[in-house]
Amino acid sequence: MIIPIRCFSCNRVIASDFRKFQKKMNEIREKRREPTPEEISNIMDDLGLEKYCCRRMILSHIELIDEIMPFS
Numbered sequence: 001m002i003i004p005i006r007c008f009s010c011n012r013v014i015a016s017d018f019r020k021f022q023k024k025m026n027e028i029r030e031k032r033r034e035p036t037p038e039e040i041s042n043i044m045d046d047l048g049l050e051k052y053c054c055r056r057m058i059l060s061h062i063e064l065i066d067e068i069m070p071f072s
């Protein structure tokens, strides 16, 4: 729903990195193609997300807040 502020496993702050991650992903999608796994990996490396616990937080997150908000 909303990206957790911190990684569940190591407690690193990840919420601020998620916005930057989404922005870079959208820049690639504007070129009318999906980002390749290597590009996604490079984006996370650039953001300093080195541990796989933090990477899974970003990768597996589905942003649903905009779809749920009308019903609250």
Ligand SMILES: [Zn+2]
Residues within 6 Å of the ligand: 007, 008, 009, 010, 011, 012, 051, 052, 053, 054, 055
């Ligand atoms: Zn972590």
